Amino acid sequence: MSKTVPVRLEVNGVEHQLDVEPRVLLVHALRDRLGLTGTHVGCDTSNCGACTVHLNGRAVKSCTVLAVQADGAAVTTIEGMGNEQQLHPLQEAFWNDHGLQCGYCTPGMIMAAAGLLAENPNPTESEVRHALEGNLCRCTGYHNIVKAVLDAAAVGSGVTAQPEVKA
Amino acid sequence: MSVEPGGEVGGEITKIASEHAAQNGADAAAPSNHVGQAMRRKEDPRLITGRARYVDDITLPGTLWMAFVRSPEANAKIVSIDTSAAQEHPGVHAVFTGPDLTDLAGPLPMAWVPPGIEVNNPEHWPLAREHVRHVGDPVAVVLGVDRYGVVDAAEDVVVEYDALPAVTDPEAALEGPPYVHEQLGTNKVHEWSLPNDRLQAGFDEAEVVIERRVVNHRTAGAPIEPRGVLADYRAGSLTVWSSTQVPHFVRLFLAILLGMSEERVRVIAPEVGGGFGAKLQMTGEEVLAAWCSRKLGQPVKWIETRSENMAVNHQGRDQIAYCRMGAKRDGTITAFHVKIIADLGAYNMLLTPTIPALGAFVMSGVYKIPAVHTDVVGVFTNKCPTDAIRGAGRPEATHMIEVCIDQLAAELDMDLLELRRKNFVPSDAFPAEMATGVIYDSGDYDKSLDKLLEHVDLDAFRREQTELRQQGVYRGIGFSTYTEICGLAPTRVVGPEGFGNQAGFWESALVRVHNTGAVTAYTGASPHGQGHETAFAQIVADKLGVDPSVVEVVHGDTGTGPEGRNTYGSRSLAVGGESLARCAKKVADKARAIVAHQLEAAPEDIELRDGKFSVRGSPDRGMTLAEVAGAAYLNQVPEGMEPGLEETSFWEPENFVFPFGAHACVVDVDAETGKVKVVRYVAVDDCGKAINPMLIEGQVHGGVVHAIGQALYERVHYDESGQLITGTFVDYALPTAAELPSFELDRTETPSPVNSLGVKGVGEAGTIAASAAVTNAVIDAVRPLGVSYMNMPLTPMRVWEAISEAQGRKEGVSA
DSSP: OOOOEEEEEEETTEEEEEEEOTTOBHHHIIIIITOOTTSOOOOSSSOSOTTEEEETTEEEETTSSBGGGGTTOEEEOGGGTOOSSSOOHHHHHHHHTTOOSSOSSHHHHHHHHHHHHHHOSSOOHHHHHHHTTTOOOSSSTTHHHHHHHHHHHHTTTHHHHSOOOOO | OBOOSOOSTTHHHHHHHHHHHHHHTTTOOOOSOOTTSOOOOSSHHHHHTTOOOBGGGOOOTTOEEEEEEEOSOSSEEEEEEEOHHHHTSTTEEEEEEGGGOTTOSSSOOOOOOOTTSOOOOOOOOSSOSSEEOSTTOEEEEEEESOHHHHHHHHHTOEEEEEEOOOOOOHHHHHHOSSOSSGGGSOOEEEEEEEOOTTHHHHHHHOSEEEEEEEEEEEEOOOOSSOOEEEEEEETTEEEEEEOOSOHHHHHHHHHHHHTOOGGGEEEEOOBOOOOTTTTOSOOHHHHHHHHHHHHHTSOEEEEOOHHHHHHHSOBEEEEEEEEEEEEOTTSOEEEEEEEEEEEEESSOOSSGGGHHHHGGGGTTTTBOOSOEEEEEEEEEOSSOOBOOOTTTTHHHHHHHHHHHHHHHHHHHTOOHHHHHHHHBOOGGGOSEEOTTSOEEOOOOHHHHHHHHHHHOOHHHHHHHHHHHHHTTOEEEEEEEEEEOOBSOOOHHHHSTTTTOOSSOOOEEEEEEEOTTSOEEEEESOOOSSSOHHHHHHHHHHHHHTSOGGGEEEEOSBTTSSSOOOOSOTTOIIIIIIHHHHHHHHHHHHHHHHHHHHHHTOOGGGEEEETTEEEETTEEEEEEOHHHHHHHHHTTOSOTTOOSSOEEEEEEOOSSOBOOEEEEEEEEEEOTTTOOEEEEEEEEEEEOBSOSOHHHHHHHHHHHHHHHHIIIIIOOOOBOTTOOBSOOSTTTSOOOOGGGOOOOEEEEOOOOOTTSTTOBOOOTTHHHHHHHHHHHHHHHHHHGGGTOOOOOSOOOHHHHHHHHHHHHHHHHHHHO
């Protein structure tokens, strides 16, 4: 193993100090080092979007970001969006609308959708479909995912989707 | 009067239990009206919050990572393998190659062969011995402590290959050489027919015969979670977590291959991130992880990369079908003959040679064709093996039939729906024996089509189509009226005496009512996204008078519950759900006997009403399930009855179930670029009684898109040298949200007589129906440009070429 470098990450509001190889992907740092396994890996080529998280408030594919590149950044993962006691409106909408089946793409879908709603709180169906172009789902045919995002937008989740960015 | 369970013996425990039940709602009487409701899923809270556990989310102390060295050659002899450099990598514990696996009891299994024929089945080992036969064929594994480190080390395994010519075209392969398996002297795997002795008579009667070469190209299942396995061998016992649809099969085969006693092997399918048939397999990777864990005394984990998945996870379809359909001028279809050349890739896997044969059973489609005959020839090529992918033989069959029907309608200059209706099996003919010998359980095809036409105004569409063409917009509509065969399966049909499988296809269930009246229901079905935990809880809840929230459905673990037969072939609900329903009824019957005993009434006078087992005519004299459980566990049961409240069932259907429906697709084709856009998709499906309509819609959405993907975008492509061109999601184009419209769905409900629930499968129906609707729509759109037929995938290039060629022909004629 090559030498490691220190990385400071604020993940879901909690500060972490890690020593990682420079080549370690952010997604693996989150999953294997911090135990945040809600963020998934579905491809090798940044096509599927299952690994989508928010980096300083913007939706990114965490398989395309090195952990060292995220040094000093604030990261939000699906675990930071809400829990069973208090679901994020997008989580609630995915549940209500059957926006998931196997659930593997779902965390990435929700994070990508939150990224969209942060920028565009009232998207059209076409805008939702294009915004989710980088997130693949094999189960749902996207119909109920799109519905869920539109429904979440309707209850105003766009206002709360943007995580706080620390100065 | 309501009985207070408890009494004098053990009263305190029962009291605590009932207080606890009250807090959790387990004691609450619930009316039996959950079946049929669009309940949101019990599975979802863990999935939407990132708390679900897929294989890669499970970590054991001391786990070693496993990485593969795989062949870059399509066909080659292995000259040498040098693992020394890899073994010197820090953190690497071992490197194994094919010759190390001498203590395996046998090669990977081929478990299902069409009966009465010879199948060439050369040995297929988890690691190649001496020869590789497709890109990705595994050559060595590296075990080490670090996820990235084992990949580094694998790159330093030096393999010298003697590359040989490869064969990738199945029709060329039949002519051979080169041979994929030299020792066979042929590339033919098998030949099988579902014959019909009226075939010649049918064609003799025909006044018109159309012939088409229908190519159903190779596709990938592509679940978004790639495969993965974690194996932990300790003190003589093996536990394996695998991303599989078939944990019960994997347990059996692992025990056999590793020479272990079956009770020492436990296989768990944890959260599984999609299957689509691609995880219906006994894989070499599972065997290797288990074998390495036993060898090294440490847990072993392998998580497939997408590139590996695209190269080595079994693929689907890849059939060339020579179709002949004969009819009278009035549209009466008299004969249908199909000869399928099925490209099976380099090896037989679990079900490989059977998959193309499955299509033969629905080759009649929804039509009363007197003579239907299917021939299958299986062929080895230097490609990844094929096996079951969503629909498994039936999408291919439906595509052949429904595309040919449209072609015939054009030939006869007949309305394509009129032609269909003329040949529909009438609704009063069910159960209907078809020319294939298969008995369809139920159907009402006119009703489906009528319902579809409530949503699609065909006359208005044709007017719009004409207007749009004048503006240069090529819009087309395509239909598919389909049925399929699912709910595997009656053993009398598919077992040793029937279609040759050595396994029975019942499903098991175990229903346990706890002290508090809460229920655990075990099923041998093993879901991967379908929603069994919800739908099955709805079924059990209604049988027992409780709320589905206190029914936990447990699945996918051979260490809990009875032996099972897993999930594939749209069987879970029609076989597993029915088994659970019957099991819950057994529990309810026992509950009735206990209540009768407690209330001094006759058991036949006890009815389940509004969540209480009460005396008929005296609804206030009754007991909730929690109260019954209290009595059952206090042994306050009738004399001779065992205490406790738990039952097991094994149930097998008498016949398959046959979902059906009518789909319509509207597309726009850009005549300049050949690009196809799906404008509208309307699906009317009949999967019998609905347990949860929301889940049905979800299955149809996903199923339809799977087929739209195949029709328009997806293709596993190998070049002539056997190199895989579509090895990642960059090149293998899954449909995205941006390409698709929202869908319009409707249903009819024709209950299946095969099970008490009246249900049929729905997981594959959309995929089986849709590719023909899309293809017919595209052809309809470009007919005015002179194109009368095209094979999938209808990529811009394919469509543009067809248009250009047709235009060239026209110009040639006019010149």
